[in-house]
Amino acid sequence: MTFTVTPVTPHCGAEIIGLDLREPNPVNAGVLHDALAAHSVVFVRDQYLSLEQQVALTSALGDVLRVPYIKHLDEHPDVIAVLKEPDERKISTFGGTWHSDFSFLEEPPSLTLLQAVELPEVGGDTLWSCQYAAYEALSPGMQRLLDPLSAVQTAWPHGTRGPGPNAAVSKSVVMTRNDPTADREVLHPVVRVHPVTGRKALFVNPVYTQWFEGMTEAESRPLLQYLFDHATRPEFTCRLRWTPGTLAIWDNRCLLHLAINDYDGSRRLLHRTTVAGTRP
């Protein structure tokens, strides 16, 4: 098998050419794991995986995680459809704020796989931001301050303090709202050590991270806001212009990501699967 892995930015993202992921096998899985350890997010174009093939590839990479609070496809409970319809205008969309997938779980997911099915002619790109680079760019004093801290993460958008059923958010991804179980507070380190690379990465995000352990929300807010802004500086990011059949696979343990909501009037549909992770 001949393949190439070409970085798209110095900190994160690489395009892999020469892999056929329709028949997942240990060689393909090894190539993907190595490329993810080096680049954190990889893009493989022209795959056109069926839902069964995407789930099979997901399980070749680890244990498949069935995520809570989001309606799965009826026939494929391990897959969620990330969809925005053309008539959904001037509303917020699924994944439209910087986040790490389901960081509020006790054991947040390690990897996410997202394959493009239907896309706007232009727009609907996705951004990722490297949280190793974000951590490493902080001063030694700030690193020392953050290293021992933990922060509370909650599934806020799905809980009793979330936007509720009538909010102006896309209805195409059916999400649980007002569920008290989503208010549960889970403590995770602010700086996590990646279990594969051993590198330190910032692990806070503006969707799910609420306050630092042992501090009030008001006390936490200024430093958290500083970290949210710092974590997404343009020089830490890469951007994917999707084409149908493109598969992106990313590592939630060292990246944040954001779906750009700039394509009102067009349909955008992608299929998402998730690999389980361990406690940070």
Ligand code: SIN
């Ligand atoms: C997500 O946050 O998983 C969705 C990303 C996207 O739609 O580009």
